[in-house]
Amino acid sequence: MKKRILRPLPGMDLPFLILVLTLVGFGLVMLASASSAVALYRRGDAWAYLRPQLLYAALGLCGMWLASRVDYHIFHKLAWPLLGLSLILLAAVLFMPEYNGCKRWLVIPGFGTLQPSEIAKFAVVLVFSHIIALNHDRMKDFSVGVLPFALVLGVVAALMLLEPHLSGTVLILGIGAVLMFVGGTGLRWFLLAGVGGVGAIGAAVAVMPDLVPYAADRLRSWLDPFADPLGDGHQTIQSLYAIGSGGATGLGLGESRQKHLFVPEPQNDFIFSIVCEELGFVGACAVVGLFVLLLCRGITIAAHAPDRFGALLVVGFVVQVALQAVLNVAVVTNTIPNTGISLPFFSSGGTSLMMLLGEMGVVLGVSRGEM
Template sequence: MHKAAAHAKRGLPLRHLPAMDLPFLMLVLTLVGFGLVMLGSASSAVALYRRGDAFAYLRPQLLYAALGIGAMWVASRVDYHIYHKLAWPLLALSMVLLTAVLFMPEYNGCKRWLVLPGLGTLQPSEIAKFAVVLVFAHIIALNHDRMGSFAVGVLPFALVLGAVAVLMLLEPHLSGTVLILGIGAVLMFVGGTGLKWFVLAGAGGAAAIGAAIIIMPDLVPYAASRLSSWLDPFADPLGDGHQTIQSLYAIGSGGAAGLGLGSSRQKHLFVPEPQNDFIFSILCEELGFVGACAVILLFALLLWRGITLAAHAPDRFGALLVVGFVVQVALQAVLNMAVVTNTIPNTGISLPFFSSGGTSLMMLLGEMGIVLSVSRGET
């Protein structure tokens, strides 16, 4: 108290902050720690075979995790109302980056990464997800009394989602597009958009999907191949169905208790991208059904705690930020698990906090820091 008074007399910008929500913080840190352990195990073989270093994927991820946790701490201490001013500029930046990535070289048939000389790669879709949550929360918080009308409750959101979706489909990034559309729909629903507009959007979406299926072989061969390999992965076991088949082998061989941490056989160049999109299949093989349930429980608890924090947020803007970020994590986890179990077509989506990827991890932890800022309860 005496130090605080002394700082105040000298005019230093010192202020006392309420405590952040510890249960949410512990859930985030547990997921990060669990993810690093699993990444170290799942990536060791492919890193050794391809790069001659078993820690080639884990080492940079540890650095990104440390930087991300630092960013989370800083974000938790920043007044979240500042994002009212940053929402539109960040969306504009994400649109520029999503356009720029289309001129980058392809990797695995996609253009999703910007190459930053000396710094690695940047995935603009991660920034786009963040920006969409900010913009939607901003618009809804300012116009919540008029969300039932088309001009306020539908049109601006449709324009934003449409522009982002088109750019992401051009990469192509189907899973990212589905994820952003899902986040946007949840925020619109929570924000008060009329149910009739969702019904109309659903009908229009069904018609668009039907039309796309008819013309897909000529229009989107990438999506067509993913769809056919989903329906029958064993029709092309050495081609498009290879990933799914090897993933299912890994999950099935894990049984109830798993083969043991580090004991996966499928990670030895059988499952493609075990350090990224298919890390959950390696987790199931090594930790079994019990380990898979533990991961699902952690994500479920994160979602539940986040919704609880949103319900007690100081204002509508804070509540919408929390809902947007925790729904993003939960929905992305569900989509990833659905892909590796062949419940939905393989669309290439990472598992939050577990998959290798510096941009994703740092953005996620920054978003969790904003949730913690809202949990402090300051208006």
């Protein structure tokens, strides 16, 4: 009997679904609070950032439901075409106008903006899962377990560094490394990759010298943000003020002071600092706890997946969310240099939210347990 793409299926994993919906709801509430002042100042409308985010959330939830009902094995056929599309978009974005010194968004008339790096993350997980699932018994070999992954990551990373998008590059390299490790790539290749990475950085410096002052400025502002409090260090300083002001239980929802044009991007990369200010240490722990639970539940789903391909998809998508959250929190607390990375489900951004929810739909599809 021929398989239908949409078919009657067992129920999806309810705990994972609840966690996703909780993160989406929590994120929308915090975005409404964090973005109100800057939206009123910049656009004359306090809901200018929340309104489109609500639409994207609705579309994303519909996409999540559809993705949860699609036989995930169809992604075997879509993996390479989607990667090709993402590479074309990553190249096209280099011809777009700069915003804050970067070229990360494609402007689509009548639609808004599209961030190709979000599609690239999705495509990398699909391609890596596809390759590993088909060649899992030969992953110790260089020609199978290293070379194709290195080529894919190399091309994607090079295009993203040209934007420049350091945080996205680090995230995609991290996702790829995790999938390779889980898939069975030999440990010695990771050691050699470390040596190769040093060489790649040297090559990048030689080929793309513009990255040197860009990275150097970020490093200096990380080590001593107060050396340039009105320049590169301004955002980090204001973020730290917000976190410190929150104390144990926060100032109260909607009561942030730093969102009133002190933190430059409270609706985006630094929304976690507003969470800390308004909800305090307790609220910050709640956010971190939700991401930890999402990761743990995702790993449980992967462990019970019907096949290797489904397990790898789940691992790739939940590790992406967890790693991105870790990097964002580390940036906001000045644990690592500012790399411009958003907080999943919380930061403003339609492409990111819809892609995230689509990925969560794939995880829910795998959780149904039917091949």
